[in-house]
Amino acid sequence: MALPPVAWHALVAFVVLNAVVLLVTYVTLLERKFAARMQSRIGPYYVGRPHGWLQPIADALKLMIKEDIVPAAADRGVYNLAPVVFLVPCMLIFATIPFAPGLGVADLNIGVLFFLAVSSLEIVGLFMGGWGSNNKYALLSAMRAVNQIISYDLPFVFAALVPVLLAGSLQMSAIVDAQQGLAFVFYPVLGQLAFVAYLVATLAAENRVPFDILEAESELVAGFRVEYSGMKFALIQLGEYAHMLGTSFLGALLFLGGWLGPGPAWLGPFWFLGKALLIFLIVTWVRWSFVRIRVDQILAISWKLLLPATLVLLLATGLVVATRGAGGV
Amino acid sequence: MPDTQIQQIVELGYGGNERLMMNMGPQHPSSHGVFRMILALEGETVVGVDAVIGYLHRCHEKLGETLTYVQYPSIASKTDYVAAMTSELAYVSAVERIAKIEVPRRAQYLRVIAAELQRIASHCLWLGTWCLDMGGALGGGATVFLYTIREREMVLDRLEELTGARLLYGFHQVGGTRYDIPAGWDAKVRETVGFIERRIDEYEAMLERNTFFVARTQGVGVISRELAQAVGVSGPLIRGSGVNYDVRRAEPYSSYADFDFVVPVETAGDCYARYRVRMVEFRQSIRIVRQALDGLPAGPISSRPGVKSVGQVRVPKGEGYARVEGARGEVGCYLVSDGGPKPYRMKWRGASFSNLAVLPHIVPGHKVADVVAIMGSVDPVFGEVDR
Numbered sequence: 092m093a094l095p096p097v098a099w100h101a102l103v104a105f106v107v108l109n110a111v112v113l114l115v116t117y118v119t120l121l122e123r124k125f126a127a128r129m130q131s132r133i134g135p136y137y138v139g140r141p142h143g144w145l146q147p148i149a150d151a152l153k154l155m156i157k158e159d160i161v162p163a164a165a166d167r168g169v170y171n172l173a174p175v176v177f178l179v180p181c182m183l184i185f186a187t188i189p190f191a192p193g194l195g196v197a198d199l200n201i202g203v204l205f206f207l208a209v210s211s212l213e214i215v216g217l218f219m220g221g222w223g224s225n226n227k228y229a230l231l232s233a234m235r236a237v238n239q240i241i242s243y244d245l246p247f248v249f250a251a252l253v254p255v256l257l258a259g260s261l262q263m264s265a266i267v268d269a270q271q272g273l274a275f276v277f278y279p280v281l282g283q284l285a286f287v288a289y290l291v292a293t294l295a296a297e298n299r300v301p302f303d304i305l306e307a308e309s310e311l312v313a314g315f316r317v318e319y320s321g322m323k324f325a326l327i328q329l330g331e332y333a334h335m336l337g338t339s340f341l342g343a344l345l346f347l348g349g350w351l352g353p354g355p356a357w358l359g360p361f362w363f364l365g366k367a368l369l370i371f372l373i374v375t376w377v378r379w380s381f382v383r384i385r386v387d388q389i390l391a392i393s394w395k396l397l398l399p400a401t402l403v404l405l406l407a408t409g410l411v412v413a414t415r416g417a418g419g420v
Numbered sequence: 421m422p423d424t425q426i427q428q429i430v431e432l433g434y435g436g437n438e439r440l441m442m443n444m445g446p447q448h449p450s451s452h453g454v455f456r457m458i459l460a461l462e463g464e465t466v467v468g469v470d471a472v473i474g475y476l477h478r479c480h481e482k483l484g485e486t487l488t489y490v491q492y493p494s495i496a497s498k499t500d501y502v503a504a505m506t507s508e509l510a511y512v513s514a515v516e517r518i519a520k521i522e523v524p525r526r527a528q529y530l531r532v533i534a535a536e537l538q539r540i541a542s543h544c545l546w547l548g549t550w551c552l553d554m555g556g557a558l559g560g561g562a563t564v565f566l567y568t569i570r571e572r573e574m575v576l577d578r579l580e581e582l583t584g585a586r587l588l589y590g591f592h593q594v595g596g597t598r599y600d601i602p603a604g605w606d607a608k609v610r611e612t613v614g615f616i617e618r619r620i621d622e623y624e625a626m627l628e629r630n631t632f633f634v635a636r637t638q639g640v641g642v643i644s645r646e647l648a649q650a651v652g653v654s655g656p657l658i659r660g661s662g663v664n665y666d667v668r669r670a671e672p673y674s675s676y677a678d679f680d681f682v683v684p685v686e687t688a689g690d691c692y693a694r695y696r697v698r699m700v701e702f703r704q705s706i707r708i709v710r711q712a713l714d715g716l717p718a719g720p721i722s723s724r725p726g727v728k729s730v731g732q733v734r735v736p737k738g739e740g741y742a743r744v745e746g747a748r749g750e751v752g753c754y755l756v757s758d759g760g761p762k763p764y765r766m767k768w769r770g771a772s773f774s775n776l777a778v779l780p781h782i783v784p785g786h787k788v789a790d791v792v793a794i795m796g797s798v799d800p801v802f803g804e805v806d807r
Contacts, residue, residue, distance in 0.1 A: 130566040227442045231464070231788065300555065301632050309450040309553045309561070309792050379563050382555035384632045385789045386464055 115332045116147040157321035169223030174326035177216025181330035184337040191359040202263040214240040221315035232314030242393035247292035249401035253285035254345040267349035301381040339370040450553045450792040453802030480807040484766035489733040494590035500804035505538035506746035508592040510753040513742035519735045526719045527596035528675040536705040542747035544572035550796035596722025613706040637691040641794035655749025660694035662687040667745035691797040770804035
């Protein structure tokens, strides 16, 4: 019995959404275990012995049953809406990611553009949260958020456009197909530089250390989410990790050849997941090794270094493509 | 205008600037205890600091008048609880100075070993918490913190073997020390300091080659030589500002004159200079510990052995001031005796108290993020500030 297309899409979206939520939950465990290793600790252990396998579930349950506190002075409408506004774009970006040929919600012909456009919408939720909380720490954090996202979205987009130019398509599956012979990260000079720029911009776009000035718990306590508790806090946390995972998937797609890899075709999704987690672990590694930098230094890095560099990179890629022709290596 | 009103309004300046009063502390992740700063912000830039202390005041100096010379050394630990050994030492030295009590050389050496191990432990905690301030508990700072805590733990284990306590020791007493070193302790200490010495190289590699760390610390919170002397900061702060001053050198106590060590001096006066001073001090403390263990003389550990009951130490009428170089700077204790078993008056000179006074001079003009970096580089312990 064939399902009508709408129902089919809904079903796929439902499956992907739940898979993403589950993955995000367990990615937190991966990060905690990885960080624990770096810091010569054990990390989660007792809940779901011996390796804390049930810790993410326990955390989620704990957050669900926590009291939901709304500050008396908060702007209730904005405050309550902010976690949702933040979460939706973070989940929506998974709509365009194909996990294997034909396995995804929608392989749009402007997939990369859609991804970049939607993922930068999260800033609206961030700002709403910071503004609506009516807290000075949150307010400062919201201001920093706007500063940072505006500064880093441009290099992020430019770095992501390098593989797009090389492949000659905005469709994600086409970009992967173009890497059939050679993943773009191995593309001489251009690919590697773009990958590094992508990673740096990713750190900033995800608000991770050393660019986590929004959260900055030693200065701003917890930044824009200082007043959030319970499920609203969980939604923000979920959105943050979903966004992080989404950009890792995009990086794996654009630079590491997505689902391509040795072995039979059914291994494709696993290759893809493995590559995305590799990027995630690199980001985590950086997070647990660096100190946070200051807001003015972050802006200086973006506008004085990263933006010109990615622009030149994009220009160089354009020249290469113009002389050689797009599509493949 | 009452304080509470200021905190709730956004003042509109006439220069087109908006000022925001932000209350940082006393409960704040990087207030290093209980310290309150009321910051006036213009955007991200701090234009004014109002520092409020006193949240940890425990009437220490009054307490000192109610306890005998035998009892108080254990309480003296609680002024600077991160470097308890030095406060105890300051108190008993002041008593010894009034009563002109000789301290056996073995006891002097033991005091030096305890004080230097304490300095290592204290600097470990400083480095970790300072990196926490800059890197966050959810970032690279936590990594350094956990590393340094691991090393501090080893030193605390040694001190536990020596005194039976891990934080507040009661090791010193008037006329000497309360405990002699246990069997095999010497070798364990050598192993510990050797291990820490290797680890310090790792911290330096992790931090100094880290561009972000250098960017966060160099040129931040500069204390000029003049300001340092005018405010009266001491310890790593004044040595980071180009003044070669160390009580261990300037006025050697407890046979510090016997040991060969370098007093590090940096001229930049910024957070990085203070960091460098402390990193060198780590190594110099290790050097002193080794020398003291090598040259540890035999003999009694106290010139007044068996002093147990509270009335046994009688001090003649008089007054005395003793100062020692604590981990945070000059720790002084001033005592007035009326000939009884308890001091008539006592006064602490806390190193953190004087060091903290420099904050309002150096913080304005920096960003909010620098406030915590500067605060961490001053390394205050609020038990000593408020007493």
